[in-house]
Amino acid sequence: MSRLKSVDQETIRVLNQKKILNLIYRNNTLTKQEISQKLNISIPTVISNSKELIEQGFLEEAGVAESTGGRKPTILKFLPYSRYSFGVCVTKDKVRIILANLNFEIVHEMDFNMPEKLKDFNDIICKVSENVEYIINKFNIPYDRILGIGFSLPGTVDEKNLLLKNVPNLKLKNISFKEFQTCFKFPIFIENEANASAYAETFINFNDIKSSLVFISITEGIGTGIVIENNVYKGFNKRAGEFGHMTIVKDGKKCNCGKKGCWELYASKKALLSEYRNAFDDMNGTLDDFLKRSKNDLKIKSILDIYIDFLAEGIKNIILALDPKNILIGGEIFSYKDFLEEELIKKVFKDNSFYDETQCNIMFSSLGENAAVFGAALLPMESVFFLNDNVI
Ligand SMILES: [Zn+2]
Structure with a gap:
């Protein structure tokens, strides 16, 4: 019984932390009291969870707000540069790569043309990997601050098994992205281009x-x-x-x-x-x-x-x-x-x-041509923000 109980408590702790992060992400700054009221969780729970989120680097204390009676409430601030994510958008003509922070500000971006005749998808991944390493070095970002790399792909995708199933317009079938994991020092995620765009529209805006x-x-x-x-x-x-x-x-x-x-x-x-x-x-x-x-x-x-x-x-x-x-x-x-x-x-x-x-x-x-690439960058961020996997 005690084991089950501890799993439950752990789940609740993670859920509360995600709820707090989501809320401060939307509002930028909030006091602990405001978080407690908006999420209907106790002040001690907010204090213990926000302490952990501060230790993880997601939040910082940013002064105190005016008192409405009693002690002045501490303000918590969301730190968008605490983690990064790569988004890659593959279309028939072009591969676009962005490095985004948690506020979806593009830190850096680059692109390259797809070859006229695509012989091997490995070549594309190698080129993405080279560019990603270049960006990491240029901005001197520690690997443990990078949540992962998400690919937006123009075809049917089995995202759980990292399988690109069919892209009639590129004449590609059954490309396993599991094999490309060795090219990157952080997890890979994949999604269909339109689904990635829909994710971005729902979450970012x-x-x-x-x-x-x-x-x-x-x-x-x-x-x-x-x-x-x-x-x-x-x-x-x-x-x-x-x-x-x-x-x-x-x-x-x-x-x-x-x-x-x-x-x-x-x-x-x-x-x-x-x-x-x-x-x-x-x-x-x-x-x-x-x-x-x-x-x-x-x-x-x-x-x-x-x-x-x-x-x-x-x-x-x-x-x-x-x-x-x-x-x-x-x-x-x-x-x-x-x-x-x-x-x-x-x-x-x-x-x-x-x-x-x-x-x-x-x-x-409203995201214009960025919808798919933002959706790709959002995929690795699911572990930080999403309360469930939001796929039915
Ligand atoms: Zn058709």
Whole structure:
């Protein structure tokens, strides 16, 4: 019995410490009395737990507040530089690496291009490892201050077994990240790009409004991350949210996944770019060239209009399937928000007998193009902040 009891006490102690850390993280500074009131735990419990958090380096005492009667209360301050985390975002074209502190301030970042023909994923990991070592040396960070390295990956992921299962757009299958553990002196974490982005939106921009959301990441393909009441929904086979491969055109264009007419062939950033390149016979043109150069060109407008139609059709289907409170759009398409947002919202709700604008918010990600890489950096921080693993 005594053993069971001690395990319980240990669990409660860890939970209380996480609750205190979460609260001070949100508020930056609080007195011990305020913590006690907000969390409904006793002052002695706050004192003993905060003492340990100070010893671990997460908090410091920062003076005293004005007394409301009795002793002046001690102020506790959150120390964002007490731990660090690496976030790595892998897309078809680029690998981006950030070193973030606990406040998600980017201490350093760098990126490199993916090789034209990817022969071996080992090469990418070696390059990430070299860059990570360079950053650690440059900033002289002790290894015990680094919580880990998280990877945001553009495919289906079994995060518990560190397995990247399938990335049709990179023609990669069954890559075990367990084998890469020897390349780093701290733990590796992996997550699907859209789920990582959804995590970041829910946690970093802590806000009740975002406790239920679908994050639609639009880049080379389209991925979606589903958060229900602060829990990421992954499904029985961990494949939930593959809306990029729902059929939007029967017998349509052929997809890398083997099916025809998938949504991402019509509504990804790549799809929009290839429409423009074909229409203008300019295979090197970028979306910036097409969109930002010729605002009043009818051909440019008409291609954009058709693209937004497809985007809206898919979003309507997602709303019908999941009835989310919020839809957030991110990924590389984020740079073109000004060309898309207003028209997209109009098209989703036009002649829509099921929903109107007050029943589902459609917005672009507030983290912009950082959502996935912040989500990756957040993965190692779960051990510090999260009360449970938030995956259902
Ligand atoms: Zn497909």
